[in-house]
Every structure is written in structure tokens, then in C-alpha cells.
Amino acid sequence: MTESSKPTTGTQLVKRGLAEMLKGGVIMDVVTPEQAKIAEDAGAVAVMALERVPADIRAQGGVARMSDPDMIDGIIEAVSIPVMAKARIGHFVEAQVLQQLGVDYIDESEVLSPADYVNHIDKWNFKVPFVCGATNLGEALRRITEGAAMIRSKGEAGTGDVSEATKHIRTISAEIRALAAKTEDELFVAAKELQAPYELVREVARTGKLPVVLFVAGGVATPADAAMMMQLGADGVFVGSGIFKSGNPVERAKAIVKATTFYNDPQVIAEVSRGLGEAMVGINVNDIPAPHRLAERGW
Amino acid sequence: MAALGRLGVDALEVRRVAELERCDGLIIPGGESTVMQRLAEAYDLFEPIRDAIRAGLPVFGTCAGLIMLADRIQEGIVGQRTFGGLDVTVRRNAFGNQLDSFEADLAFRGIDGPVHAAFIRGPVIQEVGSGVEILSQLHDGRIVGVRQGQLLGISFHPEVTGEDRIHRLFLDMVTSR
Numbered sequence: 001m002t003e004s005s006k007p008t009t010g011t012q013l014v015k016r017g018l019a020e021m022l023k024g025g026v027i028m029d030v031v032t033p034e035q036a037k038i039a040e041d042a043g044a045v046a047v048m049a050l051e052r053v054p055a056d057i058r059a060q061g062g063v064a065r066m067s068d069p070d071m072i073d074g075i076i077e078a079v080s081i082p083v084m085a086k087a088r089i090g091h092f093v094e095a096q097v098l099q100q101l102g103v104d105y106i107d108e109s110e111v112l113s114p115a116d117y118v119n120h121i122d123k124w125n126f127k128v129p130f131v132c133g134a135t136n137l138g139e140a141l142r143r144i145t146e147g148a149a150m151i152r153s154k155g156e157a158g159t160g161d162v163s164e165a166t167k168h169i170r171t172i173s174a175e176i177r178a179l180a181a182k183t184e185d186e187l188f189v190a191a192k193e194l195q196a197p198y199e200l201v202r203e204v205a206r207t208g209k210l211p212v213v214l215f216v217a218g219g220v221a222t223p224a225d226a227a228m229m230m231q232l233g234a235d236g237v238f239v240g241s242g243i244f245k246s247g248n249p250v251e252r253a254k255a256i257v258k259a260t261t262f263y264n265d266p267q268v269i270a271e272v273s274r275g276l277g278e279a280m281v282g283i284n285v286n287d288i289p290a291p292h293r294l295a296e297r298g299w
Numbered sequence: 300m301a302a303l304g305r306l307g308v309d310a311l312e313v314r315r316v317a318e319l320e321r322c323d324g325l326i327i328p329g330g331e332s333t334v335m336q337r338l339a340e341a342y343d344l345f346e347p348i349r350d351a352i353r354a355g356l357p358v359f360g361t362c363a364g365l366i367m368l369a370d371r372i373q374e375g376i377v378g379q380r381t382f383g384g385l386d387v388t389v390r391r392n393a394f395g396n397q398l399d400s401f402e403a404d405l406a407f408r409g410i411d412g413p414v415h416a417a418f419i420r421g422p423v424i425q426e427v428g429s430g431v432e433i434l435s436q437l438h439d440g441r442i443v444g445v446r447q448g449q450l451l452g453i454s455f456h457p458e459v460t461g462e463d464r465i466h467r468l469f470l471d472m473v474t475s476r
Contacts, residue, residue, distance in 0.1 A: 004438045005413070007401035014400040017419045017459045021329045021362070040376065043337040045330065080376050080392060081331050082420065104397035104420070127398050254341075261338055262314065 010127030015149035018082065018104065018129060019213035022046055022236055026226065026257050027215070029053050029240040031071075033078035035249070042253035046082040046104070048238065049075040054111045054158025054294070055241035055280065064112040066094040072101050084131070089298050090116025092125070099128040105150070106130050108143075110297035111157045111240075120298070123147030133217065135168045135295055137175035141196030141204070142299075144212060151210060153234075154295040155218015158241050160282030162219040162228070164295055169216050169232045180208040218295065221246070221279050223259030223272050230263035247277030302458045302466050316347050324357040324473035326466075327364030329419065329456050332391065333376055335367055345382070352384040357449040357476060359469040362421050365452035366391060373425065385450050386428030393423035393441075393454075402460070407444060408434040410464050416455035418443075423454055449476065 025045030030036040036047045051067040052060065066087055076083050082104035087094035089108055094115070098106050108121050110133050120143065123130040129149035134140035140151045153172065155165030175194075179201065182190055187205055191198040203211060216229040217238035226237045237260050239253075246252045255272035262268035290296065303310040303326075313319050325348070327335070339345040352358055352368075360368040367381050369389035394400070400420055404413035414435070424442040427433060435444030435453065443454040444465075449472060457465045 004406050004436060005404040006438050007403040007418070009399060009401040011402050013402055013459060014397075014417055014419055017417045017456060018397055018400065020459060021331070021419055021456075023330075025330070025334060040333060041337075043334045043341075045334055076396075080374065081333060082397065099398070102396045102398060129397065257334075257338075258341060 012149065015129030016212050019131070019150035022082070022215075023213055024261065025236050026253075026260050027084065027236065027238045028243055028253060029238075030075060030244070033074045035244055036075045036078045036083075038250055039243075039253060040079045040081050042250065043257040044081060044253065045236070046084055047075065047079060048084045048086065048107060048240075049103070050086050050111075053241040053244060055160075055245050056158075057111060058158040058283075058292075064088075066091070066097065066112070069097065069101055072098070072103065076102060086112055087121070088112040089114040090119050090121060092121045095121050095126060095128075095130075099126055103128065108132050108148075110154055110294045114297050120146050123149075131215070133295075133298060134172065136171045137179070137204075138194035138196055139299065140172060140210060140214075141194060141200050144210070145197055145200060148212065150213050150215065152215040152217040152238055154298070155216065155220070156285045156288070157218045157294050158283075159219050159285055159288070160221040160242060160245075160280040161285045162221070162225045164285050165216050165218045165220060165229060166232065168218075168295070169214075169229060169234055172210075172214065173233050176204060176208060176210070179205045219285075220256075221282065223255045223269055223276075226256045227259045227263035227269050230260055236260070242280055245280035247279075252276050252279075302463050305463060306466060306470060308470065313344070314342060316344060319344065319347055319351065322356070323476075324359070324469065325351070326469070327358060327360040327367050328458075329362035329364065332363040332366040332381075333379060335363060336380055345380075349382045349384075352382055352450070355449055355476075357451075357469065357473045358384070359451045359466070360385075361453050361458075362419065362456055365389060365424075365454055366422050368450055368452050369424075370428075371426075385445065385447050385452050386431055387424050387445060387447075387452070388426040389422045390425050391422050392420050394418060394421060396420065403437065405435050405437070405443065405455075407465065408432075409468055414457065414462055414464065415460045416443075416457060416462070417459040418455045419459070421454045424452070
């Protein structure tokens with residue numbers, strides 16, 4: 001009879017594995033333990049703990065940083081589902097602090113003000129897994145190379161305008177399809193053009209998908225938005241300002257969860273879309289001057 | 300689903316009662332048990348699944364699925380319910396948060412050689428009733444795999460490590476019924 005071995009923690013397999021368990025689900029931005037409970041009760045698979053939702057960061061301006069540890073502790077205490085928290089791009093000490101606090105995932109996020117305009121965090125140095133934003137395949141693969149265990153589209157956070165999220169998931173999917181159609185000898189140049197390591201490019205070309213889970217984020221505000229992202233091939237959805245900046249967060253949170261589960265069923269989506277009250281007001285991405293677009297942070 | 304595909308099983312995702320009724324066996328996968336309960340209730344699947352389990356449907360629960368099969372749970376959220384059927388007490392998130400998630404090789408009764416398993420914010424089986432067979436334990440003795448009648452429950456995710464043998468064990472339970 002074989003003996004059971006001692007456990008090994010912090011491996012790439014368990015980091016990517018947690019994201020696998022979140023597939024098909026909704027991850028909600030929350031700023032208080034009360035909101036975290038509402039999200040859990042509505043059926044969120046995880047919550048993102050932050051101090052201000054992107055819509056407020058946008059409205060109030062200033063430097064946006066990692067949240068107060070007391071606030072994150074309060075949210076970890078309040079719920080039993082996984083808790084994620086955001087660190088600034090390149091701010092590896094904020095990430096060390098979040099790992100110390102015991103968050104389940106770190107989002108190295110363009111929603112906060114970048115701390116380093118050249119380097120992202122070396123995510124291999126951490127036991128806690130990371131999710132990172134991407135606007136295209138090359139960016140996604142560079143983040144995976146740095147150790148990201150989950151990718152999300154960036155979209156344009158805090159707007160309630162889903163068009164950028166649509167663009168990013170479509171771009172990533174189209175680039176994967178194009179890669180899968182290439183011959184072996186074309187992959188060397190493809191890797192150069194994607195600015196990503198050849199081995200990883202080859203893996204994506206061969207499997208026809210990213211080696212990690214791909215969620216959509218940035219501008220999702222309605223059940224139909226969420227279902228559309230799923231139909232476009234997302235593994236799940238992040239909803240930031242869309243829930244707690246709306247008229248009826250409790251019902252909207254539940255509705256978005258159901259629409260994400262039954263994304264292929266217009267009857268269900270119609271049913272859950274009724275009587276939700278005001279959606280978040282929203283800003284058209286085209287009305288935001290380019291320097292204020294968050295998706296352009298990170299590279 | 301990928302694991303079942305490799306094993307040549309005609310598999311479908313169950314979201315509705317009609318889909319449940321087509322099944323000879325049911326796998327309740329990993330995820331969040333609180334979410335599963337809410338969705339099962341919202342789509343009127345909770346009672347049908349519980350009744351099907353009582354009527355002898357073979358069910359295999361992994362991680363959150365094990366929680367859903369347990370008669371008793373610890374560390375659940377207020378109002379958390381399970382389908383039940385396995386006479387065990389299961390503790391949710393028993394190892395802690397994601398930093399404590401791990402991989403290990405396990406001895407597993409009925410399978411030759413080690414099973415490579417990923418435990419991701421997994422539960423542990425704290426107590427088992429007299430009719431429950433223990434299939435697997437961690438190196439420190441904590442119980443992570445059990446069987447009782449037509450129900451098979453494990454704390455970990457064999458599919459994450461590409462391990463098909465426990466799924467095959469379950470298929471044998473379904474086909475020999």
C-alpha cells in the first residue's frame with residue numbers, strides 16, 4: 001500500500017486551480033463587510049475587497065492605492081468565499097502585505113495608480129496566486145510569464161460601458177484562433193510579434209486556449225452584459241461598480257449571477273432583467289480623454 | 300467534463316430537472332458550496348437532487364460537491380443546507396485560505412499507486428458514521444475520501460491534476476448498479 005505524502009503549498013497547480021473553481025461565476029467588488037455579505041448571499045464565487053469602486057476612483061481622482069488592512073481583514077472575517085484584493089501594478093510590497101493578510105488572490109490592477117511604469121510584479125515570488133488584466137493576447141501571455149495564474153480582460157473599469165470589455169475578449173479570442181491556425185514554422189515570428197516566450201505561444205497554438213482561466217472585467221453593469229461576455233467565451237465575470245452603484249444592489253447582484261449561469265437562455269436573462277431599478281449611470285468610454293482610460297495602464 | 304470525455308462517457312451539464320432526469324449518475328464538482336446551494340434552490344433543483352440521492356442515484360462529490368453530500372457541516376454560512384446522504388461531518392475550508400492550498404500524493408483504497416491530488420481551499424471529513432467506508436487519508440490521518448452505498452465523496456480535485464482513476468471508480472459504481 002502506498003503512503004500518503006506530505007503536502008506542498010503555493011504551486012502553480014493550486015494557484016491556477018482556484019481560478020478553475022471560480023469558472024462560470026461572478027466576482028464582485030465590495031468596499032465593506034456588509035457589501036461582502038450581500039455578494040456572498042447573492043451567489044458570488046468570490047469578492048474583490050477594495051476601498052473605492054472604480055467609478056468613485058474615477059470621480060474623485062488622486063492616487064489610488066491598496067486598501068487599508070483593517071478593511072480587508074473585516075471582509076475576510078465576514079465571508080466564507082474567497083477574498084481577492086488589489087495591488088498597484090509593480091508594487092510588490094503591497095502584494096507582500098496582501099499575502100501576509102491572507103487574501104486568496106491578488107489582482108495586480110490598472111484600476112489603481114501604477115507604482116512602476118516599467119515592470120510588473122514578479123509573481124513567481126509569491127505563494128498567493130495573482131490575476132492580471134490584459135487587452136490582448138500578447139499582454140495576457142506576458143502576465144502569465146511573470147506568474148499570473150488567472151487573466152481577466154481590462155475593459156474600462158468604472159464606466160458601466162461594456163464596449164471595451166467586448167473589444168478585449170474578442171481580441172484575445174481572435175488572436176488565439178489565429179495562432180491555432182499557424183504552422184509550426186510560423187510560430188517563431190508569432191512569438192516575436194506577440195512579445196511573449198515561444199514555448200508559451202506554442203502551447204496556446206497547440207491547445208487553442210490560454211493555460212489559465214480567462215474572466216472578463218471592466219464595464220459590466222447588467223445581466224445581459226454578463227451573459228454576453230459568457231457567450232463571447234469568458235470563463236466568468238468580474239463586476240465592479242455595476243452592482244453597488246446601482247439602484248438595487250441585492251436584486252442586481254442575484255440577477256447577474258443567474259444570467260451568468262444561464263448565459264445561453266434568453267428567457268432566463270429576460271426574467272432576471274425585470275424590475276432591477278436604475279443601473280449605474282455610466283460614462284461612455286469615448287467621452288473619457290485617453291490619458292484617463294485605465295485600460296491603457298500596463299503593457 | 301473533459302475527464303468524462305476522455306473516459307468515453309456521454310456527459311451533460313445539469314442545470315434543470317429535465318437534465319437531471321436523463322442521468323444515470325451525477326457528479327457534483329468543485330466550486331463554492333454556498334453558490335451551489337443558492338443556484339440549486341433558485342432553479343428548483345435542490346429537492347429533486349436530494350430526492351434522487353435518497354432514491355439511490357449514484358453521486359460523486361468533489362470538494363464543494365463533498366460538502367453538498369454531507370449530512371452535517373461545520374463552518375458553513377448561516378442557513379447553509381446540503382443535499383445530504385453521506386453520514387459524515389465535513390468541515391468547510393478546513394485547511395485555511397488559498398495560501399494553505401496544496402498538492403499531495405495520496406493512498407486511495409481500490410486504486411494502485413499514489414493518487415496525485417490538489418486540495419484547493421478544501422474541506423475535511425471530521426467524523427464518519429458506521430456505514431461509511433474510508434478510502435483515503437492524508438499523511439497526518441485526516442480523512443479526505445469516503446464511500447457509502449452509491450455515494451462517493453472526496454475533499455480534493457482529481458481533474459485538476461489529470462487524474463482519471465477516481466472518476467473511473469465512480470463509473471464502475473454507476474454501471475454495476
